[in-house]
Amino acid sequence: MASVRDIAARAGVSVATVSRALNDLPNVNGETRERVLEAARQMGYVKSSSTVVSDVVALAYPGDAVRADYGAFDSSLMFGILRGLNAHRYDITILNIGRDRAPREDYASFFRRKGVKGVILRSFEDSREECEAIAEAGVPSVVVADRFENPKVNFICTESRSDSRRAVEHLIRLGHRRIALGVHYVHDTDHTDRCEGYREALEASGVEFDPSLLVDLVADMNGGANAVRYLMNLRDPPTAIFFTDPMATLGGMNACREMQIRVPQDLSIVGFDDSDLRHHAFPPFTAVCQDASLLGYEAARWLVRRVRGDSDEPLRSIRQTTFEINQTTSTPPVRGERG
Template sequence: MSSIKDVARLAGVSVTTVSHVLNKTRSVLPATQERVLEAVQTLGYVPSAVARSLKINATHTLGMLVPDNSNPYFAELVRAVEDACFDAGYALLLCNTDNHAGRQQVYLDVLSQKRVDGLIVASTSDDALMSQHLAQTALPMVLIDRAIAGLDRPCVQTDHVQGGMLATQHLMAMGRKRIACVGGPQDLQSSEQRVQGWRQALQLVGLPADLLVHGDFTANGGYVAMRHLLRDSAADRPTAVFVCNDLMAMGALRAVHEAGLQVPRDVAVVGYDDIELASYTQPALSTVAQPTRAMAQQALAWLLERIQAGRSAEPVLAATQMLVPALVARESSKPAARAAVPIESGETL
């Protein structure tokens, strides 16, 4: 394997000159630059990425932490971030924290040792330990999807309160009045904000917000929560359910089917996220779409600003941007069926 010394020897220049040509750290005469590049091509020399990163204090590599990469929503979010990074000339290292605080800390240390230029973080949870771990990290950082209380870092996310209201108002517009909610983990701001939107929408029109259970953002969690909601008599059970993510909504669809009921005839269902699978359920799932592409692009733009500011010692203030969600109405939330009107004797249609 050829070394930088071999390139310098063949080109008839110093090792320092070769370094300046490859790293573009100083102007070199065109004829000299041409000889160096020809030597590089002849020898098939590949510069060491580690050595180069030490020289220019940048690796053009970013790290990303997600709580559960088996959740299709996070898989789609990662894809959007990766595409944005590639377009900007950056590679992305992904770490799945598996909703575990200790694992998140380990990955923060690993990414720091890998000399990534910055971090995009969808935090595992909103507890004090998580906030402390992230606050102690010196790398430039932007939060995505989930804000963290007490952590002064830029954050881009969907307006989850508005999303919860959109879902609930849609169900009311479909003629539903007994509307339940399946919330996500209670230690996540984003989850509780969706629940808050559901509650506010009902309170605005004077409907009770008394049917609330929580799941864990998994399909099984939604299945168990829906079974709990359906255990009451027909008069007390919900006629509609807002489920705070699409995976739980899919579990809820199964629970309704197993109870001998039909969606949307007996129970209308609206999810949250608009993952690709949502349009392939039976019936197709109505949901609140998060603008994942826009979130990814904004998060990367802010992170690159902070990386550049760190090099120039110019402070960049933390900021939060709430992106607008959108309701996607499909078959699972059609209007409630009206009771048939009996035909009087002698009446003709």
């Protein structure tokens, strides 16, 4: 097998530079790091297993791991992952695949270089192929909050389409016909499910879909507040809004207070909740609910068992959301009597 000195000679750099590049240390420019990694790949270099920490797994993102438009889901997910790993004395590292993986570096080599034995993956519409490639490469991995037909991809997610439809049907039964949807602009399976549930409920009840009531937003408080300001200033504003994310729901409720719009007397709101946030709002909001922490916990427990070799059972789990009626939905106001 090729040595560090062999790689240094092939890449035309010092042994120290090769060591820094292979161990992902700073003070190596991108071009040099790529040249070293490519030389290592061509020479079949495999990092000694004794240098790989065996009790570390990764939470890996296709790009930046910290973004406001990811919403509150990831913080709840991380809480569950840590709970699942702590029980087995495992640690976690957070990876940005797009930033750190060299252009021609295979996934197995990349994760080995990063010192991790297994990966929990966050997937979005534009990174599904990458998740499949990682699974095809034989890397122990599980995707959270998405589902796949490919039998090699392990995943755990929730199905929110049915309860999103149930939530909108609840509003329709109360008498609402002008029902808006505030949906996260980052496209993934979860938000596609919620949009489809919304459209299905309208169609089944004979309520015409109005494109002006569909608002793409950043899933944070500002996004929810801006959606309310836009919608309630329409010539024919909605009498109800369904938000697909918890922080957008809170932002929308805050904007209602600022605009002196009473919830639910003037405007009914249905939100989405990844934890128990709905019970800490005033008034407690009606919501489609999932337990993001449980998804993280189950993903972490399964991954540790797989990495340890304790189980070779696949994980292809689809959990069901729930729909909980609280204090933010009521019959629509009589037109002209708001406030």
